[in-house]
Amino acid sequence: MARNSLPTITAGEAGLNRYLDDIRKFPMLEPQEEYMLGKRYAEHGDRDAAHKLVTSHLRLVAKIAMGYRGYGLPIGEVVSEGNVGLMQAVKKFDPERGFRLATYAMWWIKASIQEYILRSWSLVKMGTTANQKRLFFNLRRLKGRIQAIDEGDLKPEHVKEIATKLQVSEEEVISMNRRLHGDASLNAPIKASEGESGQWQDWLVDGHESQEAVLIEQDELETRRRMLAKAMGVLNERERRIFEARRLAEDPVTLEELSSEFDISRERVRQIEVRAFEKVQEAVQKEALEAARALRVVDA
Numbered sequence: 001m002a003r004n005s006l007p008t009i010t011a012g013e014a015g016l017n018r019y020l021d022d023i024r025k026f027p028m029l030e031p032q033e034e035y036m037l038g039k040r041y042a043e044h045g046d047r048d049a050a051h052k053l054v055t056s057h058l059r060l061v062a063k064i065a066m067g068y069r070g071y072g073l074p075i076g077e078v079v080s081e082g083n084v085g086l087m088q089a090v091k092k093f094d095p096e097r098g099f100r101l102a103t104y105a106m107w108w109i110k111a112s113i114q115e116y117i118l119r120s121w122s123l124v125k126m127g128t129t130a131n132q133k134r135l136f137f138n139l140r141r142l143k144g145r146i147q148a149i150d151e152g153d154l155k156p157e158h159v160k161e162i163a164t165k166l167q168v169s170e171e172e173v174i175s176m177n178r179r180l181h182g183d184a185s186l187n188a189p190i191k192a193s194e195g196e197s198g199q200w201q202d203w204l205v206d207g208h209e210s211q212e213a214v215l216i217e218q219d220e221l222e223t224r225r226r227m228l229a230k231a232m233g234v235l236n237e238r239e240r241r242i243f244e245a246r247r248l249a250e251d252p253v254t255l256e257e258l259s260s261e262f263d264i265s266r267e268r269v270r271q272i273e274v275r276a277f278e279k280v281q282e283a284v285q286k287e288a289l290e291a292a293r294a295l296r297v298v299d300a
Contacts, residue, residue, distance in 0.1 A: 006055065006083060009076035016075055020062060026055040031100065038095030053090045053101060054083075060102055061086050064109050068117060078113055085112025135168050135176050142166070231283030235276055238262060242269060243276040 007022040009015050029037070029052070040049040061082040068078050089105035097104075114137060142162050154162070154177055163170045232240060242262075245253035255266040262269065 006058070009079055019076075019079070023055070023058040023062060026058060029053075029056045034101055035095045038093050038101065041090065042094065050090055053093070054087055057086055057102060057105055058083065060105065061109055064106065065113060068113055073117065078116065081116035082109045082113045085109040088112070135162075135166050135172060138166060139173070139176055227284050227287045228280070230287060231280045234279050234283045239272055239276040239279070242272050243280065246273045247277060 089108035
């Protein structure tokens with residue numbers, strides 16, 4: 001895609017360290033610069049713009065790839081597969097959506113790396129459902145969390161805990177744990193849960209939501225956040241403080257604490273909270289109606 005080649009990783013920790021040093025030399029992009037480069041590539045196929053977009057995100061690929069070092073595969077190959085995902089993301093990146101490339105590329109990078117790992121592991125008799133893929137990619141993490149990282153079979157209580165968290169059967173947890181300690185093979189035959197058979201290369205569809213669906217969800221979430229921020233402009237300073245402390249804080253502040261802060265009764269704090277919520281709700285609804293009307297005008 002780009003005229004210039006990307007840095008490569010040679011074998012060993014020294015090779016990895018050299019690669020990390022090399023990719024740190026590529027500058028990070030400011031939002032406006034990233035937007036303009038994305039426009040140049042999307043509209044004119046500018047390869048130099050694409051190269052800058054790719055190289056500025058190689059550190060993101062390396063960071064994600066490091067999270068998959070526990071699968072016993074060459075880290076250079078894992079990084080290379082992640083770079084392939086990054087390049088695919090750049091090809092499909094639409095800067096007009098308002099998101100940074102890193103947000104979009106992350107899903108492509110992970111999908112590319114995970115497909116490579118699946119291709120490289122023999123999971124005979126395991127099937128390929130979304131739950132089983134989730135078990136494959138989360139078993140090591142959960143074992144580490146519950147301090148069950150020793151080689152060999154899991155304790156029954158650990159098996160039960162993991163099966164419950166990942167919504168799979170205990171038999172699947174035991175079998176997957178044994179497979180992860182077995183030898184790897186390429187192009188291994190598999191039998192899917194629906195009775196169909198084939199090779200791993202035939203079953204590489206990612207079980208996660210599509211990148212498009214993820215972006216739509218993120219777009220809607222960002223829209224709601226913008227509307228909320230704008231709606232809170234109708235509140236005075238005290239109302240805003242109470243509303244944020246009671247409705248938006250991860251650990252809500254108690255009525256007693258706010259009562260002491262503003263030297264008013266707890267009941268008065270509660271009344272202000274309710275009124276502030278109603279005002280914000282009305283403002284958000286108004287904003288949503290105006291946005292809907294504007295959209296209808298554009299569509300017309």
